Amino acid sequence: MTVGHVTTPLRAQPHDIGAPRQKELILGETFDMLEDDGTWAFGQCARDGYVGYVVRAALVEPTVTATHVIAARQSLLIDHPRIRNADEPLPLSFGTRVEVLESVDDFASVLIPFTFDDRDAHKTTTGGYLPLAHLRPLDQHEPDPVAVAERFLGTPYHWGGDSGFGIDCSGLVQAALIACGIACPRDSDQQITLGEAATGPTRRGDLIFWKGHVAMALDEQVMIHASAHRMAVVQEGIEAAAARIAAQGDGPIIARRRITPPRG
Structure with a gap:
């Protein structure tokens, strides 16, 4: 099945209220x-193998052959390929998969798998235009995870979030690494096994771990992370962050991991 909502939560139990949000699924992903009881679907996210429950109405049969992915933090799907546009746009997130039909000036004509609402779930596709500058071919990977993470600066912190509308610490790391062709699990307790132990001075792209938290180094002194303290994706000095986190009772840095992006 294909995700047909802009975002939809993956939950540990089939309930809207009280069931923990594990992560988010993004429009167009598999x-x-x-299992399907008509209201909830149980299954596995193809991106990372995470299992859980999603609202059945958020899923559609695959009707779009994705060719590109939104690489900007957010984009707007519009009805006509022009800058001055009176249409009501549809906001879409980083990671949304679309089928590009053709380019029109600086825009791409696209199809997306989309259920308009629960009442019109039989409508499984819609089309429009996205800026070409916001798209990346699915078969091309980003070269620098840090540069990807920096696109999320200012994004609200959202526990279990994976999108340009809200994201958490491990979601940010996963989004940055997967965009660079690096397989990455969703949770920080699994991400701590990635790569190899970082030795010597901290380098750009090193992952820095606390118990229950992860950040990515911009350089030897500064990191980027989705901070519950600041409720946003921010840059912060590594030493200052470590002191603050220790002072609030969450312990010291427990690991640094170094990941080498694949070549080609």
Whole structure:
């Protein structure tokens, strides 16, 4: 199945209220449905193997052959390929998969798998235009995870969030690494096994771990992370952050991991 909502939460239990949000699924990505009771679907996210429950109405049969992914933090789907546009745009997130039909000046004509609302779930596609500058071919990877993470600066902190509308610490790291062709699990307790132990001075792209938290180094002194303290994706001095986190009772840095992006 394909995700047909802009974002939809993956939950630990099939309930809207009280069921923990594990992560988010993004429009256009694949969800391998294993069980379906008509209201909730249980299955596995193809991106990282995470299992859980999603609202069944958020899923559609695959009707779009994705060719590109939104590489900007957010984009706007519009009805006509022009800058001055009176249409009501549809906001879309980083990671949204679309099918590009053709380019028109600085825009791409696209199809997306989209359920308009629960009442019109039989409508499984819609089209429009996205800025070409916001798109990346699916078969091309980003060269620098840090540069990807920096696009999220200012994004609100959202526990279990994976999108340009709200994201958490491990979601930010996963988004940055996957965009660079590096397989990455969703949670920080699994991400701590990536790469190799970082030795010597901290380098750009090193992952810095606390118990239950992860950040990415910009350089030897500064890191970027989705901060529950600041409730946003921010840059922060590594020493200052470590002192603050220790002072609030969450312990010291427990690991640094170094990941080498694949070549080609």
